[in-house]
Structure formats: C-alpha cells, structure tokens
Amino acid sequence: MYEKIKPPTTGSKITFQDGKPIVPDDPIIPFIRGDGTGVDIWPATEKVINAAVETAYGGKRKINWFRIFAGDEACEVYGTYQYLPQDTLTAISEYGIAIKGPLTTPIGGGIRSLNVALRQIFELYACVRPCRYYQGTPSPHKNPDKLDVIVYRENTEDIYLGIEWREGTEIADKLIHYLNETLIPATPEHGKKQIRLDSGIGVKPISKTGSQRLVRRAIEHALRLPKHKQKVTLVHKGNIMKYTEGAFRDWGYELATSEFRDECVTERESWILSNKEKNPDLTIEENAQQVEPGYNALTAEKKAEICAEVKEVLDQIWATHGEGKWKDKIMVDDRIADSIFQQIQTRPDEYSILATMNLNGDYLSDAAAAIVGGLGMGPGANIGDTCAIFEATHGTAPKHAGLDRINPGSVILSGVMMLEYMGWQEAADLIKKGIGAAISNREVTYDLARLMDPPVSPPLKCSEFAQAIINHFKD
Numbered sequence: 001m002y003e004k005i006k007p008p009t010t011g012s013k014i015t016f017q018d019g020k021p022i023v024p025d026d027p028i029i030p031f032i033r034g035d036g037t038g039v040d041i042w043p044a045t046e047k048v049i050n051a052a053v054e055t056a057y058g059g060k061r062k063i064n065w066f067r068i069f070a071g072d073e074a075c076e077v078y079g080t081y082q083y084l085p086q087d088t089l090t091a092i093s094e095y096g097i098a099i100k101g102p103l104t105t106p107i108g109g110g111i112r113s114l115n116v117a118l119r120q121i122f123e124l125y126a127c128v129r130p131c132r133y134y135q136g137t138p139s140p141h142k143n144p145d146k147l148d149v150i151v152y153r154e155n156t157e158d159i160y161l162g163i164e165w166r167e168g169t170e171i172a173d174k175l176i177h178y179l180n181e182t183l184i185p186a187t188p189e190h191g192k193k194q195i196r197l198d199s200g201i202g203v204k205p206i207s208k209t210g211s212q213r214l215v216r217r218a219i220e221h222a223l224r225l226p227k228h229k230q231k232v233t234l235v236h237k238g239n240i241m242k243y244t245e246g247a248f249r250d251w252g253y254e255l256a257t258s259e260f261r262d263e264c265v266t267e268r269e270s271w272i273l274s275n276k277e278k279n280p281d282l283t284i285e286e287n288a289q290q291v292e293p294g295y296n297a298l299t300a301e302k303k304a305e306i307c308a309e310v311k312e313v314l315d316q317i318w319a320t321h322g323e324g325k326w327k328d329k330i331m332v333d334d335r336i337a338d339s340i341f342q343q344i345q346t347r348p349d350e351y352s353i354l355a356t357m358n359l360n361g362d363y364l365s366d367a368a369a370a371i372v373g374g375l376g377m378g379p380g381a382n383i384g385d386t387c388a389i390f391e392a393t394h395g396t397a398p399k400h401a402g403l404d405r406i407n408p409g410s411v412i413l414s415g416v417m418m419l420e421y422m423g424w425q426e427a428a429d430l431i432k433k434g435i436g437a438a439i440s441n442r443e444v445t446y447d448l449a450r451l452m453d454p455p456v457s458p459p460l461k462c463s464e465f466a467q468a469i470i471n472h473f474k475d
C-alpha cells in the first residue's frame with residue numbers, strides 16, 4: 001500500500017463519526033517534520049507531547065508516531081519534484097489526524113504551496129488559530145492579556161485556490177481582451193473601466209457553501225465558550241469587494257439568523273430590540289432613526305427599507321429575544337478588515353471569534369500572534385469533517401534553521417490543540433501549565449528573551465525550552 005514508508009507495527013486508527021474523531025488509547029498519528037526550522041521544532045514538540053501523555057496517563061495512553069514526508073525531505077526520499085508524495089496523502093487519509101511542521105513555498109514561481117494543497121485536498125475548511133496570552137510573555141503591547149481571540153479562517157478558497165495567469169501569457173492576454181471587450185461593457189456598473197494589457201490576472205472565488213460551512217463551525221465553537229466570549233465577528237472588505245467579501249458577510253448573517261436563530265442575535269438586531277426595551281412606545285420610524293446613522297438624509301426608498309427591517313426584527317424575534325433575552329445569545333457582528341486590525345490593538349477585549357476569508361485570516365492571525373508574544377506562540381489547526389491537520393501559524397523561518405534556537409512554542413501549542421481535539425485534555429493541560437511556568441520563570445528562547453525587561457541572556461535553546469516545559473509539569 002505504501003511505496004517508501006511503513007506505519008508503526010503497534011497502534012490503532014482514529015476514525016470519524018458525525019465530524020468528530022473517535023480516538024483509541026494507542027492512536028497512530030502521522031507527522032511531517034517540515035522544512036527549515038522544522039528540523040529543530042519537531043523533535044522538541046514530539047518530546048513534550050510524549051512526556052505529557054506519559055505523565056498524564058502513566059502508560060495507559062500512548063501516541064504511535066508515523067513519520068511521513070512532504071517538502072524538501074520528500075524530494076530526498078522520493079526523488080526530484082516529489083514534494084507531496086501519494087504515500088503522504090494515503091497516510092493522512094487513513095489515519096485522520098496529522099501534525100506538521102512548516103513547508104517552504106517559493107515566491108513568484110515554482111511549486112504552489114504544499115500547506116495550502118493539504119488543506120484543499122482534505123477539505124480542511126476551517127483554519128483555527130487561537131491567540132491568547134501566557135502570563136509573563138513579553139509583548140510590544142501594554143495589555144496583551146486583554147487579547148483572547150480565535151481566528152476562524154476559511155481555508156479552501158479565495159485567492160488561495162491559486163487560479164491566476166502570469167502577465168504576457170496567451171491566456172492572460174485572451175482573458176483581458178474578453179473582459180475589456182465583452183464582459184465589462186456588458187455590465188453597466190463597471191462603466192468604461194479597462195484592465196491594463198500588461199496585467200497578471202488572479203481569480204478570487206468566494207462561495208456561499210465555503211463561507212457558510214466556516215461560519216457554522218465558528219458559531220458552534222462560540223456556543224462552547226463561556227458566556228462573555230460568545231461572540232462571532234465576520235471580518236470582510238465588503239465595501240470594496242461587494243460580491244465576494246460583502247457576500248461572505250451576508251451569507252454569514254443569513255446562516256446565523258436561520259440555522260442558529262434561537263442561539264444568535266446580530267448586532268443590529270440588538271440595537272433595535274434594546275431601543276424598544278428602553279422606550280416601549282417608540283415608533284418603527286423612531287427606532288429606525290436610532291439604528292441607522294444619517295437616516296433623515298436617506299431617500300424615501302431607503303428609509304422604507306430600514307423601517308421594514310426594524311418591523312421584521314420586532315415581529316420575528318421580540319418574543320424570543322426581546323426584554324433583554326438577546327443578552328444571553330451569541331452576538332454576531334461584522335467589521336471591515338482594515339478596521340479589525342486596529343480594533344484588536346485598541347479594543348482587544350471586545351472580540352472573541354473572528355470569522356474570516358482565507359487571505360484576511362492569514363494576515364490577521366500573524367498580527368494577533370504578534371500582540372500576544374510573536375509567531376513563536378501562534379498555534380493552529382486545519383479542521384474538516386473527516387480529517388484534521390495541526391500546524392503552527394508561522395513558516396519555515398529559514399535563517400534560524402538547524403541552529404537549535406527557534407521557539408518551538410507554536411508547534412507544541414498546535415500539539416495541545418491536537419490533544420484537546422482528541423479529548424486528551426489532561427495531557428494538553430500539563431503542556432499549557434509547563435509553557436506558562438517556563439515563561440513566568442524567564443526560561444525562554446531568543447524571541448521572547450529579547451523582549452523581556454530586563455532581557456534574558458543567554459536565552460534557552462529550542463531543545464532546552466522543550467525540557468523546561470517538561471520540568472514544570474510537576475510544579
């Protein structure tokens with residue numbers, strides 16, 4: 001069945017039922033070491049996870065690691081250009097849960113991202129990237145502890161589908177002429193716009209299916225959070241990209257107010273309900289004036305639309321959500337993408353789950369990780385209905401590769417997410433405790449060491465940080 005790899009001789013398979021993993025006590029879990037700093041990070045991660053499982057379960061549970069290959073290592077084992085061998089895909093599909101280090105993607109040409117390919121091949125449509133603060137972690141921000149968000153990033157479409165044509169190629173040329181001469185003139189709203197002939201062209205597909213399955217998972221996650229964190233913010237640039245990013249927002253609200261009608265209230269609905277609670281005699285139009293800034297300057301048609309919206313909300317959900325009942329529901333709101341970048345810095349505690357399209361989520365997860373201590377502390381999970389692959393937010397950080405200095409924290413924390421996903425909470429908790437204690441004790445790698453006041457010198461090596469985490473299990 002496999003060409004060049006052999007699964008461990010002991011261990012059992014993880015299976016999936018109704019989108020949830022069923023995990024034996026001796027699961028086989030494939031891992032990809034990764035390129036660049038993967039060579040340093042993976043051994044550290046494996047050691048910490050093994051120690052946590054052993055300490056938590058005293059031998060009753062054990063992970064049987066299955067080494068599989070992707071990226072540069074795969075080319076060494078399978079031959080030139082064999083970046084993502086069939087063996088690797090077969091192993092992930094057979095064993096269901098995998099964990100990986102980062103993989104290199106060349107810029108401007110060469111292979112397309114292997115990381116993205118894995119997400120698309122296995123329909124891992126939700127990229128989940130929690131950004132929370134560990135006490136004692138240095139940060140350029142004054143109150144990094146106020147940020148506790150989870151980026152829920154759509155993981156299979158948007159520009160990451162990679163459908164684009166290089167400038168000057170025959171297809172790019174044909175496409176531009178077709179757009180300029182046929183499609184744009186046939187669309188009155190595009191007026192006399194034209195695409196320059198020396199353009200590269202990329203396609204940005206955003207589907208209702210992709211958007212709604214992502215938002216569904218985000219809302220389901222919010223339902224599991226403590227009451228004060230039950231909030232989902234739809235992040236988009238819908239003012240500019242109306243039919244892709246704007247549609248993402250609209251489909252998100254549509255899902256929240258249909259499938260999750262009893263559990264959710266939108267921000268606008270909450271204003272309408274609360275206006276009426278404060279003043280039960282408020283007319284529909286007075287309520288509309290309070291909800292819509294600049295209402296009095298609107299056209300009659302637009303005013304009628306807002307009044308209809310107010311009436312519909314009161315007719316449909318006053319009984320279930322009114323008289324303050326909406327305060328116990330999941331709040332669904334939306335923010336324009338550029339604004340959310342400043343909001344997570346200036347008003348971090350107002351946000352919880354940030355549901356995003358692919359590109360916005362990529363940017364936002366690096367930015368949020370920076371606030372709570374940098375990319376060395378940014379874990380992630382790619383989740384689908386029958387498979388999950390855990391990986392950090394960061395990449396291969398090539399200049400640090402092989403030096404035993406990089407922070408393994410984010411892949412270790414991705415391991416924590418994997419253990420939690422498997423239901424092995426005790427092992428996950430031990431690692432979180434170990435990381436927290438090591439940081440509070442100023443036992444940190446170079447990235448955190450240089451930000452600490454006073455700076456830690458010398459910092460711990462990557463391997464030493466892993467050992468420090470383990471040493472603190474028993475604190």
Ligand SMILES: NC(=O)C1=CN([C@@H]2O[C@H](COP(=O)(O)OP(=O)(O)OC[C@H]3O[C@@H](n4cnc5c(N)ncnc54)[C@H](OP(=O)(O)O)[C@@H]3O)[C@@H](O)[C@H]2O)C=CC1
Nearest residue numbers: 102103104105106115375376393394395396397406407447
């Ligand atoms: N999922 C994946 O596998 C991903 C792969 N990539 C790929 O990785 C390659 C390199 O990308 P690049 O843009 O340099 O981004 P990286 O995330 O690899 O690194 C950028 C910088 O972030 C900091 N950093 C990254 N990882 C850590 C860590 N574990 N601990 C501490 N600091 C860290 C370092 O900053 P400093 O030097 O200042 O300390 C590093 O130089 C590219 O080929 C890219 O496509 C990128 C993102 C995700």
Ligand SMILES: O=C(O)CCC(=O)C(=O)O
Nearest residue numbers: 104105113115116362393
């Ligand atoms: O695949 C890559 O090289 C980059 C992906 C990335 O930046 C991410 O998923 O955060």
Ligand SMILES: [Mg+2]
Nearest residue numbers: 362363366393
């Ligand atoms: Mg990224």
